[in-house]
Amino acid sequence: xxxxxxxxxxxxxxxxRLGVMSILVVNEEVNFNDLKKMLDVxxxxxxxxxxxxxxxxxxxxxxxxxxxxxxxxxxITKAGEKAFKDHIEALESMIRGVR
Amino acid sequence: xxxxxxxxxTLQDIxxxxxxxxxxxxxxxxxxxxxxxxxxxxxxxxxxxxKTYQGSRYDTGIAATNELLTDLMVIAAATFVAAFTTAFxxxxxxxxxxxxxxxxxTAQRLFINTVIPMAVGGIVLLRAxxxxxxxxxxxxxxIFYGLALVNGSKYTVGEVRYLGYxxxxxxxxxxxxIGAGLYFWAAGFGLLHILYGAIMWWxxxxxxx
Numbered sequence: 001x002x003x004x005x006x007x008x009x010x011x012x013x014x015x016x017r018l019g020v021m022s023i024l025v026v027n028e029e030v031n032f033n034d035l036k037k038m039l040d041v042x043x044x045x046x047x048x049x050x051x052x053x054x055x056x057x058x059x060x061x062x063x064x065x066x067x068x069x070x071x072x073x074x075x076i077t078k079a080g081e082k083a084f085k086d087h088i089e090a091l092e093s094m095i096r097g098v099r
Numbered sequence: 100x101x102x103x104x105x106x107x108x109t110l111q112d113i114x115x116x117x118x119x120x121x122x123x124x125x126x127x128x129x130x131x132x133x134x135x136x137x138x139x140x141x142x143x144x145x146x147x148x149x150k151t152y153q154g155s156r157y158d159t160g161i162a163a164t165n166e167l168l169t170d171l172m173v174i175a176a177a178t179f180v181a182a183f184t185t186a187f188x189x190x191x192x193x194x195x196x197x198x199x200x201x202x203x204x205t206a207q208r209l210f211i212n213t214v215i216p217m218a219v220g221g222i223v224l225l226r227a228x229x230x231x232x233x234x235x236x237x238x239x240x241x242i243f244y245g246l247a248l249v250n251g252s253k254y255t256v257g258e259v260r261y262l263g264y265x266x267x268x269x270x271x272x273x274x275x276x277i278g279a280g281l282y283f284w285a286a287g288f289g290l291l292h293i294l295y296g297a298i299m300w301w302x303x304x305x306x307x308x
Contacts, residue, residue, distance in 0.1 A: 015112075018109070018112075018113065019112075019116050022112075022113045022116040022117050022120070023116060023117070023120040025117065026117045026120060026121040027120055027121055027204075030120070030204075034203075034204060037200075038116070038119065038120050039116075088110070088113070091106040091109055091110050092106075092110070094106040095106050095107055095110075
């Protein structure tokens with residue numbers, strides 16, 4: 001581990017993707033609208049980041065209904081949890097490296 | 100939060116988002132203060148009512164005792180409604196300022212997790228009263244409310260846990276100091292709430308205005 005920056009996950013360079021992961025790691029299931037409100041982003045922007053995280057296998061998508069309205073919820077996968085933890089550790093080791 | 104940002108800031112951001120998304124943090128200190136004042140007023144009303152009963156008890160019988168109990172129940176219910184309403188009002192105002200829905204997911208989770216111990220406690224105390232164990236009402240209220248706060252503190256500002264510990268301790272002492280229930284009740288629901296509310300306001304809301 002000569003250069004801790006190498007351990008940072010490129011996928012989490014995006015503030016929004018990292019934000020989504022931060023929310024999902026402490027909440028079992030969160031729907032699209034709640035994510036949107038918490039991160040203060042537009043529909044299209046959030047949707048594209050969610051697709052990216054899903055394609056990387058970090059989050060799972062559940063499509064459901066509340067009455068007749070669609071309710072899409074998201075949850076973190078085991079792989080996502082591990083990637084997030086590794087990223088945090090990399091950030092922490094960077095801080096230690098600075099000192 | 101790109102890679103060129105200092106990692107400390109990124110970690111701070113992550114922590115903030117985690118907290119904001121999983122806890123209802125708009126609980127206002129004013130809610131504690133207002134609930135505490137309602138409790139003190141309620142305790143004062145109950146105290147006066149009990150004194151008038153004790154002053155006249157030699158020429159009355161079971162009817163007067165039943166009347167006293169009904170009045171005390173009414174005072175307790177009115178106190179609860181007033182405390183809950185004013186507490187809700189201040190928290191609602193704060194959540195609007197924070198732009199957090201007052202009945203969002205985090206608030207619902209907080210509600211469920213505090214209501215369960217309180218509802219169970221309510222039933223236990225109702226049964227205790229039916230069996231004539233009125234001495235257990237005040238310590239029981241304090242203990243079950245304290246447990247509700249400790250349980251709920253995982254879903255809101257962490258300091259609520261200490262308010263819960265305070266209520267539980269008062270309730271436990273009261274269990275061994277039967278007869279002083281009203282004083283313990285006033286200390287727990289009145290003074291502790293006001294103290295907690297004032298500390299929380301000082302810590303988090305002082306700079307808001």
